[in-house]
Amino acid sequence: MASIQGLTLDIEKDGWDRSRGFIKREIPMPLLNERENSLDAISVIMKVSFAGVCGSDRGIWNRVSFKDMVHDSLKKEGKTIRILGHEFTGEVVEAGSMVKMLYDIKKGDLVSGDSHVTCGKCFQCHIGESHVCQDDKILGISIDGIFAPYVKIPAKNLWIVDPNRVRPEISAMYDPFGNAVHATTATDFRGQRVAVFGCGPIGMFSILLLRSFGAVKIIGVDISPANLEIAKALGAHETILIQQKQKKNPYDADPEVVSRMMDLTYGKGVDISMEMAGPNASLNNSIESTRRGGHVILFGLKDGDFTIPKFSRVIVKGLTLHSIIGRRIFSTWQTAQRMLSDRSNGIQDKMWSIIMKSGQGTIIPFADYAPETFEKAMNAHPKLLFKF
Numbered sequence: 001m002a003s004i005q006g007l008t009l010d011i012e013k014d015g016w017d018r019s020r021g022f023i024k025r026e027i028p029m030p031l032l033n034e035r036e037n038s039l040d041a042i043s044v045i046m047k048v049s050f051a052g053v054c055g056s057d058r059g060i061w062n063r064v065s066f067k068d069m070v071h072d073s074l075k076k077e078g079k080t081i082r083i084l085g086h087e088f089t090g091e092v093v094e095a096g097s098m099v100k101m102l103y104d105i106k107k108g109d110l111v112s113g114d115s116h117v118t119c120g121k122c123f124q125c126h127i128g129e130s131h132v133c134q135d136d137k138i139l140g141i142s143i144d145g146i147f148a149p150y151v152k153i154p155a156k157n158l159w160i161v162d163p164n165r166v167r168p169e170i171s172a173m174y175d176p177f178g179n180a181v182h183a184t185t186a187t188d189f190r191g192q193r194v195a196v197f198g199c200g201p202i203g204m205f206s207i208l209l210l211r212s213f214g215a216v217k218i219i220g221v222d223i224s225p226a227n228l229e230i231a232k233a234l235g236a237h238e239t240i241l242i243q244q245k246q247k248k249n250p251y252d253a254d255p256e257v258v259s260r261m262m263d264l265t266y267g268k269g270v271d272i273s274m275e276m277a278g279p280n281a282s283l284n285n286s287i288e289s290t291r292r293g294g295h296v297i298l299f300g301l302k303d304g305d306f307t308i309p310k311f312s313r314v315i316v317k318g319l320t321l322h323s324i325i326g327r328r329i330f331s332t333w334q335t336a337q338r339m340l341s342d343r344s345n346g347i348q349d350k351m352w353s354i355i356m357k358s359g360q361g362t363i364i365p366f367a368d369y370a371p372e373t374f375e376k377a378m379n380a381h382p383k384l385l386f387k388f
């Protein structure tokens with residue numbers, strides 16, 4: 001059988017706790033064989049051109065998140081190797097027999113696509129809320145992903161892209177950009193003061209979108225001065241650097257961050273907090289920094305239990321909490337495409353020139369992948385893409 005090289009994790013050979021990073025190994029070339037697998041009729045083989053490295057990939061790299069999802073799903077499939085990666089753009093090189101009829105997708109189409117493979121059968125899927133599907137699987141986590149030159153993918157996940165409107169490097173980021181669109185459309189941001197806790201890539205995309213959606217004061221918060229510099233360049237009005245120091249409880253809110261937030265909002269607190277980092281302390285910073293009656297958008301994900309001191313205050317303050325998972329399929333995609341295609345808002349150009357540094361050091365040729373240099377690049381830049 002023909003084989004190709006993919007970035008993977010073998011939970012038996014590499015182990016979860018015994019290894020780090022992504023391990024390059026031979027994997028079978030994916031094929032469509034409708035006689036053996038009827039689902040191949042609604043799948044395509046895609047030649048990947050760019051693949052994004054996500055915060056969740058960093059979590060897997062450091063083995064701090066998604067352990068159970070990776071292990072449980074592999075056990076179900078009776079396998080030990082997971083192909084990683086879930087943000088992509090590429091070309092359809094082969095399409096199953098039903099793909100054109102059902103999805104109007106054909107060989108030669110350029111596509112990106114959603115990383116959540118939904119069941120299509122559950123209650124939520126039936127009522128048009130497939131982003132909270134009962135039985136969804138995530139590419140590169142609970143089913144095989146796209147860190148490989150060729151992948152098989154369900155056609156229903158694909159979104160046709162137009163390189164004249166959105167450059168391919170940016171098309172590979174539709175999935176995380178869609179998270180930011182989903183988060184910044186969860187409530188009304190017009191005229192609001194908004195704190196973004198965690199200025200990683202999705203926090204950065206959110207800042208760009210918040211400017212367009214009419215937020216009047218955007219306050220970026222991060223532990224990295226470099227990320228805050230980017231946040232400023234993207235349109236954050238103010239930034240707060242978290243000084244990491246010993247606290248009585250590691251999960252407690254940082255009093256300096258909260259008091260600075262109060263100074264910047266005339267003692268009220270922000271109208272909306274976006275928690276986009278993940279740590280327990282960041283959640284508490286978000287809750288403490290939000291005014292009475294305000295909104296807290298929850299996006300950061302971390303394994304384990306969380307503590308919210310004086311939880312009753314969440315209720316007494318009348319906060320509204322919004323959990324953001326994935327993207328609404330495909331209404332979020334439609335909005336994302338429009339926000340990227342409208343060059344007058346500057347979003348696409350700033351993503352490319354400021355976040356991606358016009359490709360300098362941020363685009364890694366997949367063939368050259370080496371763990372040490374890749375990790376260095378990952379530490380130096382908020383967002384990386386593999387180029388195939």
Ligand SMILES: [Zn+2]
Nearest residue numbers: 054055087176
């Ligand atoms: Zn992602």
Ligand SMILES: [Zn+2]
Nearest residue numbers: 119122125133
């Ligand atoms: Zn479902």
